[in-house]
Amino acid sequence: MSRDIYDLLGLVAAVCFILALKGLSSPRTARRGNLIGAVGALLATVIVFFYVESPDVLPLNNLGLILAAMTVGVLVGVPAARRVQMTQMPQLVALFNGVGGGAAALVAIVEYLKLGETASLAVLIATIFTVVVGSVSFSGSFVTFLKLQELMTTRPVVFPGGRFVIGATLAGIIAVAAWVITEGGTTPLLLLGALSLLFGVLFVLPVGGADVPIVISLLNAFTGLTVAASGYVLEATLLIVAGTLVGASGTILTRLMAAAMGRSIFGILFGAFTAKAVDAVGSDSARPVKSGSAEDVAILLNYAQRVVIVPGFGLAVAQAQHTVRELADLLTAKGIEVAYGIHPVAGRMPGHMNVLLAEANVPYEQLAEMEEVNPTFAQTDVALVIGANDVVNPAAKSTPSAPIYGMPILEVANAANVIFLKRSMRPGFAGIENELLYDQKTTLLFGDAKTSLTAVVSALKAL
Amino acid sequence: MSDVVALFSIFILAIFIGFEVVSKVSTTLHTPLMSGANAIHGIILVGAIIVADHSDTTLELVLSLIAIVLATINLVGGFVVTDRMLEMFKGKKK
Numbered sequence: 001m002s003r004d005i006y007d008l009l010g011l012v013a014a015v016c017f018i019l020a021l022k023g024l025s026s027p028r029t030a031r032r033g034n035l036i037g038a039v040g041a042l043l044a045t046v047i048v049f050f051y052v053e054s055p056d057v058l059p060l061n062n063l064g065l066i067l068a069a070m071t072v073g074v075l076v077g078v079p080a081a082r083r084v085q086m087t088q089m090p091q092l093v094a095l096f097n098g099v100g101g102g103a104a105a106l107v108a109i110v111e112y113l114k115l116g117e118t119a120s121l122a123v124l125i126a127t128i129f130t131v132v133v134g135s136v137s138f139s140g141s142f143v144t145f146l147k148l149q150e151l152m153t154t155r156p157v158v159f160p161g162g163r164f165v166i167g168a169t170l171a172g173i174i175a176v177a178a179w180v181i182t183e184g185g186t187t188p189l190l191l192l193g194a195l196s197l198l199f200g201v202l203f204v205l206p207v208g209g210a211d212v213p214i215v216i217s218l219l220n221a222f223t224g225l226t227v228a229a230s231g232y233v234l235e236a237t238l239l240i241v242a243g244t245l246v247g248a249s250g251t252i253l254t255r256l257m258a259a260a261m262g263r264s265i266f267g268i269l270f271g272a273f274t275a276k277a278v279d280a281v282g283s284d285s286a287r288p289v290k291s292g293s294a295e296d297v298a299i300l301l302n303y304a305q306r307v308v309i310v311p312g313f314g315l316a317v318a319q320a321q322h323t324v325r326e327l328a329d330l331l332t333a334k335g336i337e338v339a340y341g342i343h344p345v346a347g348r349m350p351g352h353m354n355v356l357l358a359e360a361n362v363p364y365e366q367l368a369e370m371e372e373v374n375p376t377f378a379q380t381d382v383a384l385v386i387g388a389n390d391v392v393n394p395a396a397k398s399t400p401s402a403p404i405y406g407m408p409i410l411e412v413a414n415a416a417n418v419i420f421l422k423r424s425m426r427p428g429f430a431g432i433e434n435e436l437l438y439d440q441k442t443t444l445l446f447g448d449a450k451t452s453l454t455a456v457v458s459a460l461k462a463l
Numbered sequence: 464m465s466d467v468v469a470l471f472s473i474f475i476l477a478i479f480i481g482f483e484v485v486s487k488v489s490t491t492l493h494t495p496l497m498s499g500a501n502a503i504h505g506i507i508l509v510g511a512i513i514v515a516d517h518s519d520t521t522l523e524l525v526l527s528l529i530a531i532v533l534a535t536i537n538l539v540g541g542f543v544v545t546d547r548m549l550e551m552f553k554g555k556k557k
Contacts, residue, residue, distance in 0.1 A: 017503050018480055024499045024545075025488040031549040034499050038542040041506055045538075048509045060516040062524060069515075069528040070508075073535020080536075081543035086551075092544060093498045096505070100537035104507045106530035110514040110523045122467065220501050227507045228477075232470055234510050240470060241477045246504045248481025253488070253497055260490050350493035358551040369490070 006051035009043060010238040016040025017242050021249050044238055086356055087316045090348040091148040094141045094216045097223055101137025104130050104226040105193060111233050112189055121181070126229040128177045131189065132196045134226040137219045139200030144212050144219070147204075148348060154209025155431045156403070162206065169199045203269070208403050209431065210390055211268040213349040214257050218265070221250025260344040262396075262406040289425070292443040294455035297419055300443065301456070302463050304381035304417075306337040308373060310410055311357065313347050314387015314423060318449035321360030324386060327457050328366070340366050341373040341383075341410050343391035374411050383412035386421045387449045393434045402432050418442045421452045495548045502541025508534035 016036050023033015049060060060066060077096075084092045108130035112119065119127065146152045159165075173195050179188040207215050224246025231239025258265050301307060315324060328338045340362065346353035357367060377383065385392055395402040396409045412418050413436055420437060422444060427433055436442055445452050488496055511530035518524040 013506075017506075018484060020499060020503065021481070021484045021496070024496045025485050025492065027489070027492060030492060030495055030499075031546065034495070034502075034542060034545045034549055037499060037503055038546075041503070041508075041538055041542065044506055044509055045512075048512050060512070062515050062518065062528075065524070065528055066512055066515050066531060069531035070535045073532045074539050076532070077536035077538075077540030078543055081540040081547065084544065086548075089498075089544065089548065090494070092540075093494075093501055096537045096541050096544070097501050099533040100501070100504050100507060100541075103511055103530040103534035103537065104504075106526050106533070107507060107510045107514050110518065110527045110530070113520070113523050113526075114514070114517055217497050220497055220504070224500070224504045227504045227510070228474060230507060230510050232474075234513055235466070235470070236510060236513065237470070237473060239506060239510055240473055242503055242506045244474055244477035245481040245484075246500045248478045249485040250497070250500055252482055252485050253493060253500070256488065256490075257493055260493070344490040344493075349497070351489075351491045352494050354491045355494060355548050355551050 001047065001051040003051070006047055007237060009047045010236075013040040013044040013047075014238055014241040016043070017245055021245060044242075086359055087313070087347075088149070089355075090213060090216065090352065091145050093349075094144045094148065094219075097216060097220045098138045098141025098145070101134040101141065101219070101223040101226060103134075104223065104230050105134030105138065105196075107230050108134065108226075108233060109189060109193065111230070113186060117184060123233050124181055126232045127189075128180055128192065130226045130229045130233070131193050132173060132177070133222050133229075135193050135196035136200035136203065137223045137226065139197040140204045140219050141200075141216065143201055143204040144207075144216050147207075147209055147212050154212075156208045157205040162202070166199070166202045169195060169202060173199060206270075207268060210345070210404060210407075211261075211263065213345070214254060214261070214263070214265070214268055216349075217250060217254040217257055221247050221254060224248075224250050257345075257350050260350055260408075262408050287438055289437055289444055290440075290442060292419075292445055294445065294452065295459045296443060297445050297456050298459035298463060300382055300417055300419065301331060301336070301384070302334070302460060304331075304336055306339075306376075306380045307331055307382045307384060308339050308341045308368075308377065308380050308412070308415065310341045310343070310383060310385045310388050310392060310412060311346060311353055312386060312388020312391060314421075315449050316347060316353070316356045316387070318387065318451075320386070320450035320453050321357060321362070323450055323453040323457065325360055325362050327453055327460070328362075330457060330460055338366065339368045339373060339376075341370065341412075342367050343370055343388070343410050344408075346388060346391055370408060370410055377411050377414035380415040382417045382419060383410075383415035384419045384421070385412060386453070387423075389422070389427065389434055390432070392436065393432065394436055395432055395434070398435075404432065412436070413439070416441065420444045421449050422446060423448060495545055498541065498545040498548060502538060502545055505534055505536075505538025505541050508538050510534075
């Protein structure tokens with residue numbers, strides 16, 4: 001295949017990626033957009049086997065090994081993507097992003113080993129950028145995975161002198177990068193990669209659990225830029241276009257997500273260093289709460305005229321989406337108005353809850369976004385909060401020292417009655433106490449969301 | 464136009480396209496969009512294949528084969544998981 005034909009087909013693939021992102025921005029075209037992207041990726045991957053420098057060197061060197069490595073990748077990636085539970089999907093996206101960043105860093109390292117002294121300054125800078133940012137993305141994504149999977153604490157991890165260690169690591173990266181440019185050689189480049197891996201870990205550790213999705217989005221944009229930089233090193237136009245598209249759209253998306261949570265990106269990344277130690281008001285769990293039985297909850301619901309259901313991650317974990325729909329259907333049949341109040345970041349990522357409820361066939365018209373539902377709480381008799389905590393926590397409005405301060409919340413406190421279905425008094429993902437739990441108008445029903453809901457449904461039927 | 468300038472022009476224009484295509488997107492779609500964009504950068508697979516072809520030493524070959532495995536997971540897994548997410552939305556629109 002001649003260079004021109006190869007580049008033209010690469011252009012087709014690049015257009016596919018643009019259409020894919022465009023399609024993904026609207027609900028009606030999203031799925032088609034994703035498929036167009038996949039077609040573009042397939043095309044780009046196939047043509048690279050038919051063009052390399054000059055036609056007479058085909059087939060590629062190491063062809064068998066290349067195909068074997070791709071097969072391994074497919075055998076790992078596809079089952080992981082198919083089997084993952086929808087509740088665990090954010091972690092998987094984080095892992096996929098991390099391995100992409102790792103791949104970009106490795107490509108840059110190999111190309112550097114190959115070029116050695118002959119690399120131009122611009123190529124060297126692009127290589128350094130890819131190795132640093134790709135490694136940060138790799139290790140940083142892995143830490144976000146550990147946090148989301150709750151294999152480590154979801155609270156911000158800050159240790160004495162943390163700022164100094166991060167600063168020293170960053171200074172080390174800059175010094176070693178200068179060493180790569182002036183002296184060159186494999187040792188400084190590998191050292192650069194190692195320091196960047198460390199930096200990725202240090203950079204994500206202080207981020208609180210609730211902010212982790214935004215960091216994933218940011219690292220996603222980073223990985224895109226590393227792909228663009230390796231495209232420059234390899235003179236592969238398609239990689240430049242695809243990587244830049246992801247870098248630019250990922251940056252916008254990160255800002256949109258942060259805005260939906262009322263947070264600044266700077267505050268998310270460095271907040272834990274500047275915030276004073278959070279003084280959890282009334283952290284002694286001995287304070288009195290009003291806990292009720294399933295029957296009490298059923299009676300409250302039965303005499304309501306309007307009920308707003310606020311689903312949270314606990315609902316998804318308990319796989320209670322179907323039971324909550326049964327409850328909503330039952331209430332609707334009694335002539336009670338039912339709506340779901342969906343916080344933009346309910347679940348673990350923006351839009352995550354919509355995906356989870358769609359999975360349970362909840363009618364799309366009943367899903368109300370936060371801006372729509374907030375003004376209606378004053379006319380609401382019962383707000384039923386199922387496995388959610390941070391997204392209804394008034395501390396976001398009242399306590400400037402709280403890590404979630406400034407995040408828009410669902411104002412369930414304005415409803416006449418608030419019912420919490422919770423597993424325990426444990427605080428939410430952000431790790432802060434919720435004053436609303438101790439309020440006079442709040443009733444708590446402890447237990448697994450699915451068991452509790454099933455009990456409420458039977459109690460309601462018995463009334 | 465020299466090659467470097469041509470590549471740089473492509474880079475700058477792509478930034479604007481990237482900003483433009485996602486400037487308005489509802490929160491409902493933030494998760495699938497992130498996941499879809501994530502899949503697209505798996506195209507580093509093409510770069511990994513190119514360096515595997517170039518590889519002369521065992522070290523280069525081993526590193527590039529690892530890169531191929533990682534990039535394939537990112538690319539293929541990313542598109543599959545995004546499709547699974549979006550499948551849930553179908554038929555729910557009025």
